[in-house]
Amino acid sequence: YQIHSPLCVTVAEAWGHEEVHLVRDAASGLRAVIAVHDTTLGPAVGGTRMRLYPSFDDAVLDALRLARAMTYKCALAEMPYGGGKAVIFGDPGRDKSRALLAAYARELDRLGGRFETGCDMGIDLRDVAVMGRLTKHVGHTPSGARNDTAALAALGVFAGIEAAAQALGRETRALHVALQGVGQVGARLARFLAEAGARLTIADVDPLRVEPVVNDLHLLVG
Numbered sequence: 001y002q003i004h005s006p007l008c009v010t011v012a013e014a015w016g017h018e019e020v021h022l023v024r025d026a027a028s029g030l031r032a033v034i035a036v037h038d039t040t041l042g043p044a045v046g047g048t049r050m051r052l053y054p055s056f057d058d059a060v061l062d063a064l065r066l067a068r069a070m071t072y073k074c075a076l077a078e079m080p081y082g083g084g085k086a087v088i089f090g091d092p093g094r095d096k097s098r099a100l101l102a103a104y105a106r107e108l109d110r111l112g113g114r115f116e117t118g119c120d121m122g123i124d125l126r127d128v129a130v131m132g133r134l135t136k137h138v139g140h141t142p143s144g145a146r147n148d149t150a151a152l153a154a155l156g157v158f159a160g161i162e163a164a165a166q167a168l169g170r171e172t173r174a175l176h177v178a179l180q181g182v183g184q185v186g187a188r189l190a191r192f193l194a195e196a197g198a199r200l201t202i203a204d205v206d207p208l209r210v211e212p213v214v215n216d217l218h219l220l221v222g
Helices: 007-014 056-075 098-110 126-134 149-169 183-197 207-221
Strands: 019-025 030-039 046-049 080-088 176-180 201-202
Touching: 007 030, 007 056, 007 149, 019 056, 019 098, 019 149, 019 176, 030 056, 030 098, 056 080, 056 126, 098 126
Parallel strands: 046 080, 176 201
Antiparallel strands: 019 030, 030 080
């Protein structure tokens, strides 16, 4: 793939990314970028998201940004991993297919474990199950596991909101919070905020996700 914006190259060099893989599979329509930022502490880890960006350059920049953030997260948590991130360029509701996921899984396998990935925006457990048949370098916390990674991510965001409110001298129950996206993380965050008494406005590009969250919150607050 050709990156039209010199900004992508400049950013990768300035931020010290070790590898940036541009992936294309004409048969399945796969277009993707895999960014590996730093593997000083261990192999790169980070989710794979599928999203339709304004341009492929925008997808590359997002992968670069998120990969660097994963390096910092792993270091702060004292985990033996580095940072990486991947973006599949496309509309998950329209462009996702088994063939596309299989082609992406084969690319992960070719990296030989330098990048380990899992669910993110637009990629769910069903997709991971498809890819997991072709590579061991993709995974997710199984349903019913003791540690729910989506719940932990939502808890981290909730803690950040509480800290911001405290810094502003406000209580969480006095906040009006807008949530853009109520997937695995957003739905859990909505519940945490509702339990704390916050007023919520929620939205999602998939209208079918909104109704069950609204119903759940109505039951929660009565």
